[in-house]
Amino acid sequence: KVRTAILISGRGSNMQSLVEAAQADDYPAEIVLIASNRPDAAGLDWAKARGLPTLAIDHKKYKTRDVFEAALQDALAAAGTELVALAGFMRLMTSDFVEHWRDRMINIHPSLLPSFKGLHTHERALAAGVKIAGCTVHFVRTEMDEGPIIGQAAVPVLSGDDPATLAARVLAAEHRLYPASLKLVASGLARVEGEKVITLHESNPGLPI
Numbered sequence: 001k002v003r004t005a006i007l008i009s010g011r012g013s014n015m016q017s018l019v020e021a022a023q024a025d026d027y028p029a030e031i032v033l034i035a036s037n038r039p040d041a042a043g044l045d046w047a048k049a050r051g052l053p054t055l056a057i058d059h060k061k062y063k064t065r066d067v068f069e070a071a072l073q074d075a076l077a078a079a080g081t082e083l084v085a086l087a088g089f090m091r092l093m094t095s096d097f098v099e100h101w102r103d104r105m106i107n108i109h110p111s112l113l114p115s116f117k118g119l120h121t122h123e124r125a126l127a128a129g130v131k132i133a134g135c136t137v138h139f140v141r142t143e144m145d146e147g148p149i150i151g152q153a154a155v156p157v158l159s160g161d162d163p164a165t166l167a168a169r170v171l172a173a174e175h176r177l178y179p180a181s182l183k184l185v186a187s188g189l190a191r192v193e194g195e196k197v198i199t200l201h202e203s204n205p206g207l208p209i
């Protein structure tokens with residue numbers, strides 16, 4: 001099994017969906033560390049209560065981004081991490097960190113990339129009047145919310161939606177897409193070729209089967 005660390009900053013519901021998927025005997029990834037840059041992240045409590053290995057690395061206690069990332073790298077190495085999954089991790093990484101984990105670090109973003117990168121995605125999707133929203137799992141590159149796309153899932157935008165109702169519908173899709181995408185990566189069925197992901201098994205883990 002591929003030794004996978006999950007990085008969070010808050011609620012951790014995507015982390016939970018990965019942890020739960022990884023409990024299956026035939027799942028190709030095992031979760032070896034759940035780390036947060038915020039000691040008060042609710043997701044850490046959930047993981048601790050289940051006896052999972054957790055760590056808080058409070059970014060405010062480090063003078064620079066480099067020393068914060070050095071501490072994070074040490075923790076990842078100590079856990080024998082082979083793959084990193086960002087799950088609501090809200091710190092930008094330096095290009096050194098990102099390059100170290102090139103093609104071995106994935107992220108979930110609550111929009112159909114390349115649309116609506118960055119924060120407040122649901123507000124901006126509603127303001128733009130799109131009729132389809134969704135989420136994307138991608139390999140991480142230095143530019144925010146950029147990188148080869150592993151999978152996407154789509155949901156409808158309904159006429160009465162506000163940012164909260166749309167976010168909830170997208171989040172339910174995230175909880176299906178992320179475990180399916182990590183499975184493809186950890187099993188070696190998805191690999192990067194020419195900055196696109198070639199999937200040997202199925203074209204998009206977000207599609208209903």
Ligand code: GAR
Pocket residue numbers: 008009010011012013014015043087088089108109110118171174
């Ligand atoms: C999720 O919707 C995730 O896609 C988003 O933050 C939320 C975290 O929720 N991530 C980003 O916006 C990253 N740019 P969670 O902590 O319950 O998984």
